[in-house]
Amino acid sequence: MVQTISIVVSLVAIGFILWWFFGQREAEAKLAENVDGVQVVEITVDGGYQPRTVQLKAGMLAKLVFNRKDPSSCLEEVLLPDFGVAQMLTLGKKTEITIDPSKAGEYKYTCGMQMFSGKVVVK
Amino acid sequence: MTSRNRFIVSVVFTIPLALGMLGLMLPGGAWTQWLLATPVVLVGGYPFFVGAWSAFKHRQASMDTLVALGVGTAYVYSVYALLVGTEVYFEIAALLITFVLLGKVFEDMTRNRANSAIEKLVGLQAKQATVVRDGKEVLVPLEEVQVGDVIRVKPGEKIAVDGTVLDGATTIDEAMVTGESLPVSKRVSDAVIGSTINKTGTITFKATKVGSDTLLSQIVELVRKAQTSRAPIQKLADQVSGVFVPVVLIIAIVTFNVWFVLLGASFVDALLFAVSVVVIACPCALGLATPTALMVGTGRGARLGILIKSGEVLEAANNIKYVVFDKTGTITEGKPVVTDLVGEDAKEILLVAASLEAASEHPLASAILEKANMDSLEPAKIRDFVAVEGKGVQAQLRDQVVAIGNRSLMQDLGVVIDDVAEKLSALEHHGKTVMMVASNGKLLGLIAVQDQPKSMAKAAISHLNGRGIVSVMLTGDNEATAQAIASEVGITKVVSEVLPSDKADHIKSLQHDGRVAFVGDGINDAPALALADLGIAMGSGTDIAMEAGGIVLVKNDLNDVGRALRLSQLTFGRIKLNLFWAFIYNLIGIPIAAGVFASYGLVLNPALAGLAMAFSSVSVVTSSLLLNRSRL
Numbered sequence: 001m002v003q004t005i006s007i008v009v010s011l012v013a014i015g016f017i018l019w020w021f022f023g024q025r026e027a028e029a030k031l032a033e034n035v036d037g038v039q040v041v042e043i044t045v046d047g048g049y050q051p052r053t054v055q056l057k058a059g060m061l062a063k064l065v066f067n068r069k070d071p072s073s074c075l076e077e078v079l080l081p082d083f084g085v086a087q088m089l090t091l092g093k094k095t096e097i098t099i100d101p102s103k104a105g106e107y108k109y110t111c112g113m114q115m116f117s118g119k120v121v122v123k
Numbered sequence: 124m125t126s127r128n129r130f131i132v133s134v135v136f137t138i139p140l141a142l143g144m145l146g147l148m149l150p151g152g153a154w155t156q157w158l159l160a161t162p163v164v165l166v167g168g169y170p171f172f173v174g175a176w177s178a179f180k181h182r183q184a185s186m187d188t189l190v191a192l193g194v195g196t197a198y199v200y201s202v203y204a205l206l207v208g209t210e211v212y213f214e215i216a217a218l219l220i221t222f223v224l225l226g227k228v229f230e231d232m233t234r235n236r237a238n239s240a241i242e243k244l245v246g247l248q249a250k251q252a253t254v255v256r257d258g259k260e261v262l263v264p265l266e267e268v269q270v271g272d273v274i275r276v277k278p279g280e281k282i283a284v285d286g287t288v289l290d291g292a293t294t295i296d297e298a299m300v301t302g303e304s305l306p307v308s309k310r311v312s313d314a315v316i317g318s319t320i321n322k323t324g325t326i327t328f329k330a331t332k333v334g335s336d337t338l339l340s341q342i343v344e345l346v347r348k349a350q351t352s353r354a355p356i357q358k359l360a361d362q363v364s365g366v367f368v369p370v371v372l373i374i375a376i377v378t379f380n381v382w383f384v385l386l387g388a389s390f391v392d393a394l395l396f397a398v399s400v401v402v403i404a405c406p407c408a409l410g411l412a413t414p415t416a417l418m419v420g421t422g423r424g425a426r427l428g429i430l431i432k433s434g435e436v437l438e439a440a441n442n443i444k445y446v447v448f449d450k451t452g453t454i455t456e457g458k459p460v461v462t463d464l465v466g467e468d469a470k471e472i473l474l475v476a477a478s479l480e481a482a483s484e485h486p487l488a489s490a491i492l493e494k495a496n497m498d499s500l501e502p503a504k505i506r507d508f509v510a511v512e513g514k515g516v517q518a519q520l521r522d523q524v525v526a527i528g529n530r531s532l533m534q535d536l537g538v539v540i541d542d543v544a545e546k547l548s549a550l551e552h553h554g555k556t557v558m559m560v561a562s563n564g565k566l567l568g569l570i571a572v573q574d575q576p577k578s579m580a581k582a583a584i585s586h587l588n589g590r591g592i593v594s595v596m597l598t599g600d601n602e603a604t605a606q607a608i609a610s611e612v613g614i615t616k617v618v619s620e621v622l623p624s625d626k627a628d629h630i631k632s633l634q635h636d637g638r639v640a641f642v643g644d645g646i647n648d649a650p651a652l653a654l655a656d657l658g659i660a661m662g663s664g665t666d667i668a669m670e671a672g673g674i675v676l677v678k679n680d681l682n683d684v685g686r687a688l689r690l691s692q693l694t695f696g697r698i699k700l701n702l703f704w705a706f707i708y709n710l711i712g713i714p715i716a717a718g719v720f721a722s723y724g725l726v727l728n729p730a731l732a733g734l735a736m737a738f739s740s741v742s743v744v745t746s747s748l749l750l751n752r753s754r755l
């Protein structure tokens with residue numbers, strides 16, 4: 001009896017894990033706003049990056065504002081390898097990172113250990 | 124609160140619990156254990172629980188998820204056990220957190236060390252400069268120094284920005300920027316590099332590059348980019364990291380059921396196996412394997428004046444079969460000098476030659492004038508100067524008709540050169556350009572000029588040979604000159620009479636046979652640098668083509684080619700080793716934690732599993748730091 005319960009509970013748990021972590025979700029890209037000739041977009045750092053995908057225009061300086069709310073050390077650093085950026089983020093503060101997205105394309109950004117990731121789409 | 128402080132709090136409360144594990148009876152038994160473990164879980168575990176929860180809300184999972192689940196399970200079960208009066212496992216929850224925090228503290232320390240290369244470079248910058256304005260010396264902050272400012276530097280002071288010496292002579296220690304270990308002497312019109320240290324004399328120099336244009340700023344920028352770049356080899360690790368945690372959770376659930384349902388183990392034992400699986404798994408080691416090695420390797424390179432631009436370059440530098448050198452300025456000094464004066468009156472030959480060449484724009488003229496200058500000979504006034512296209516020049520000097528040129532010019536003038544014919548061909552055989560000097564139809568003597576190989580060229584080439592790399596010399600010179608230089612430095616494979624535009628084609632044809640690295644000055648061989656599997660741009664002074672090539676050598680030292688290749692290979696090897704261990708650690712660690720080898724008596728207490736996890740990432744970082752000590 002206990003065994004059966006164990007198996008049923010486990011199967012439900014596995015199903016939940018698969019659905020919760022791997023289920024398909026539409027990634028909604030957040031568009032950057034133009035502020036005095038610089039495109040600005042804010043990304044909240046809390047259990048990952050919100051939104052995970054941001055969209056920029058090519059050929060215009062862009063400011064990514066990372067707002068770190070998560071105390072987890074996993075998220076203390078953000079890497080944008082394509083733009084040569086490795087930046088420590090201060091907890092409870094907004095950290096601005098200026099990049100020059102000259103070429104269209106998709107650029108991945110991640111935390112220091114590459115467990116969390118997001119995307120910068122340049123069009 | 125920092126990881127360090129959380130660790131200290133955790134240790135204080137965990138020690139009595141650990142002693143209890145070793146058989147010491149705590150007064151009050153299980154309730155005391157609960158009292159001790161609770162602050163550890165709350166204070167030490169706080170960031171893990173918060174991190175895990177916020178990640179979970181956003182359908183993500185991380186290291187925090189694993190730690191929080193492992194600790195949470197052990198703690199919650201123990202509270203239940205405490206209430207129903209069975210055996211408790213509070214010490215496991217407390218030890219787990221303490222170990223993970225200890226690992227974190229170590230990791231922070233080591234990562235900071237791995238990270239320090241850039242900060243050290245930035246720290247080199249001078250803070251202020253003594254600028255001469257309207258004849259007065261003014262101390263101004265570095266940010267206010269402008270191009271064109273005249274700056275005075277006393278011995279012991281730092282050169283503030285890049286510039287050109289206007290007045291004075293000195294020696295400068297450039298080690299911190301170029302990696303050149305010996306002080307470099309500087310005279311008027313020599314280039315000086317910002318952030319280097321003036322040693323012996325007082326000089327004034329004109330600022331030519333300031334702010335982000337200086338050599339140091341460019342190096343910092345380049346290293347920063349390199350350190351954050353990716354290496355293609357880590358692709359698998361990246362893919363694994365993305366699904367790692369959920370997969371481990373599923374393995375843990377399966378482990379529990381195999382023990383509890385299939386093998387009939389007790390609920391507690393099955394649960395402990397599952398917890399071990401959760402806490403031994405370490406995605407961090409995978410994530411840290413590449414970036415830390417890249418950081419240490421490129422950082423060490425920067426200190427030596429070897430700038431490796433990215434992780435991709437490191438991979439490209441592996442298995443290089445051919446190193447192709449552009450001759451002029453790479454193998455040779457790039458500046459012809461007078462090597463031989465043949466004739467009875469060497470002084471007269473040089474004086475005549477210098478007087479004639481003073482008006483010439485021939486590239487070899489500067490070599491002759493420099494030699495005359497060194498011997499303190501002042502070129503004399505000449506009249507009726509005539510340049511004979513492709514042959515030489517002639518003019519009136521005092522009451523004589525003097526000429527300098529090749530055989531054909533001498534023939535035209537009826538000068539007999541039979542006496543020196545043997546000497547002439549011997550010099551030419553050594554790759555030297557020989558000119559004949561005549562006065563009033565009589566030969567005075569010969570002047571031989573050559574762009575000489577750098578002093579360290581031979582050693583550098585033989586070092587490459589020793590490592591099984593074939594050196595190839597590419598040049599526009601004629602066969603004889605090219606062969607002469609090549610044999611002097613020990614290069615056996617020579618491609619001569621190559622037009623600048625054909626350099627790239629020759630590299631392409633070598634590529635059929637193996638991977639090719641090209642070494643050039645980066646200024647007029649950009650296509651070849653780009654086409655080669657690995658482009659190495661060699662600089663001198665402040666004029667470095669930073670954009671060209673995958674590796675930039677700051678100082679003009681051929682030995683750095685071998686060093687750069689070795690450093691790249693070492694770093695790449697270290698990345699592979701790190702990735703291998705990170706994978707193997709997880710591939711072996713998880714089955715052990717799951718109790719696969721329990722029948723052989725090999726089981727892991729969850730606390731020990733946590734210790735292993737904490738130190739797997741520390742060991743990856745340490746392994747990367749060891750790159751600083753490998754021999755180059």
